[in-house]
Amino acid sequence: MTRRQKTALSVLLAASFTLAVDFSILNVALPAIGADVGFTLENLQWIATAFSLCAAGFTLLFGRVADLAGRRRMFFIGMALLCAASLAGGLALDPALLILARVGQGIATAIVVPSALALLLGSFPEGRLREKALGLNGSLMAAGFTAGAILGGLLTDLLSWRWAFFINVPVAVAVLLIAPAVLTESRPSGKTRLDVPGAVTVTLGLLALVFGLSNAAEHSWTAPLTVVSLLTSLALIVAFVAIERRADSPLVPLTVLSRPAIAWGNIAGVLAFVTETSLVFLLTLYLQRVLGYSPLGAGLSFAVLGLGTVLGGILGPKVIARAGNKRAIVYGFIVQALATGVLVLLTPSAASLALLLIASFIGGAANLVVIVGFMVTATSGLPDAEQGLATGLATMSQQIGITMGIPVMSAIFTAQLLAAGTSDAPAVLHGVIVAIWVNAGLCLVTALLVAVFLRRPAPETRRAA
Incomplete structure (x- = not known):
């Protein structure tokens, strides 16, 4: 990479990582926020839901708007909105302002993530450098979700939950100061309408x-x-x-979705994020409700998973170079399924923590290999006019996967508690294990479907030089 490419990549990755952290940074702080700002217990969930609603709901729209208005311009607008919304959230004294700040952060995420991904693709031609850049992007996006839980606990315990908002401000300001010098405007040639x-x-x-x-x-x-x-x-x-x-x-030419690489690449992406983010949720229940860990202790336990995702982001491009996109996705899901399946052996004994750490490290690495394979598959072989659309679809897959995973696994877990008629530690453990079986099964089924239906894109769909 040239120096300019390295700087541009650093700026884009910093923005993407910060926004990924925002998905989970407030989760462990919700009780403290409710007490300080005045949320009732039943309304606390809206602090997280307001963000995910906007991040997932608007991402495809803003991915297309970036094609029309300019990806660099939209990236700057999104980062400025993130800065303002984060400052407002940190200063909020009533529920309405806090929810409005979370809506602003969610819209900023829907603007920045597809724009940043399109700018990243525009900075690197298809090949090893792009695959390496996508690997780093995928590892930081996935690691950001885990890091958010750790960072949220640290900031809440050591300073205040308000710093979970304030920490975004210096990052956004630094990006806005550096980005104009290293990012060039990118938009498709020719005029089109929204x-x-x-x-x-x-x-x-x-x-x-x-x-x-x-x-x-x-x-x-x-x-x-x-x-x-x-x-x-x-x-x-x-x-x-x-x-x-x-x-x-x-907005979405149906001929694009008819391409197996686009359709099955995004399906793999949705399931990759569904399975791993929901596994974090299930293991959090196990660590807190069965082993008795504090929220901060549970969050710190996922540092090993974060290291696994970083390793997977590094390994992903290497696996793709040797085996190809399709096999990287299939093999990654199989390894992730095996690592997840081992977790059904968890017990109420503290000795099970070693099994959890080893399995989550391996599963995290395998999950990132899948994510890199999905990103390369879903964004390659397209003309420049469709890059924003492809990145919007890929980003939407990420956001939908992150948002869907926890509700689906929570419903499975809750059904087991209702059947048992109790919520004591043995019932919680049983519910977690049943949901883990389903999680591992989803990985295996997705691997099979991708192996059967994902085909290499036709030569004429390759991106113009």
């Missing part, structure tokens, strides 16, 4: 989907609000497909 009906329906559909999944985790899959939200999401997505078939400038 598909407004498509943008409205898909954004509302994604918002309804994420809301329904979040409500299922808080209440149940059969709760009226959950059912209505999921059915509304389905209706809006069906309407979106119908709109895209007739649109002159569709």
Whole structure:
């Protein structure tokens, strides 16, 4: 890499890592926030839900807007919004302002992440350098989710939960100062229009989907609000497909989704994030409710998982270079399934911590190999005019996967507690183990589907030089 490429990559990775941290940094601080700001217990979940709703719901829209308005320009707008929203969140004294700040952070994430990924792809031609850059990006995005839990606990215990917001401000300012010198504007050649009906329906559909999944985790899959939200999401997505078939400038050309590399690459991406982020949730329940760890102690236990993700980000490009994208995804999921499956041997004994640490390290590394394979597969072989769309789809897969995982596994876990009629440590352990079996099974099923259906893109779809 040239010096300029290294600096640009550092700026983009710093932005992506910071936004990934925001997904989990407030989780362990929620009780303290509720006490200070005045949230009732039943409304605490909106601190996390407001962020994930916007981050997942608007990412495809802003990925396309970046194609039209300029990716560099949108990157700067998103980082400025992140700075302002984080400052407002740290200073918030009432629930309304805090929720508004989290909405701002979620929208900033939906703007910055696809823009940063498109700028990263534009800085490196297809090949080893791009795969290395995507590996680093994937490892930091996944490690950021784990680091957020650790950092949130440290900041809350040592300083205040407000620093979980304030820490974003100097990072955003540094990025805004350095980025103009190393990032060049990037947008497709030729003029196109924004598909407004498509943008409205898909954004509302994604918002309804994420809301329904979040409500299922808080209440149940059969709760009226959950059912209505999921059915509304389905209706809006069906309407979106119908709109895209007739649109002159569709937000998502259906021919793009018909390509196996794009479709199955993104399916693999969704499942990669669903399985690993939900496993962190399940292991948190085990560490706190079975072994009796504090939130900070549980968060620190995931440092080993974070190291595994960093190793996987380094190994990912090497595996792709030797075995190809498809085999990297398939092999990664198989190893992740084995590492996850071993965790069904967890017991109430503290000696099980060693098994947890070893298995989570191996599983984290394998998961990042999958994520790098997914990113390379879902963003390669496309003309420049479709890069923003491809990165928007890939980013949406990340956000949807992160958002879906916990509600799905929480519903499985909760069903076991309801069946047992108790929430004592043995019941919690049984619920966690059942959900771990499902998690490992998802990895194996996805590996099989990718092995059967993912095909190499046709030569004419390769990105123009």
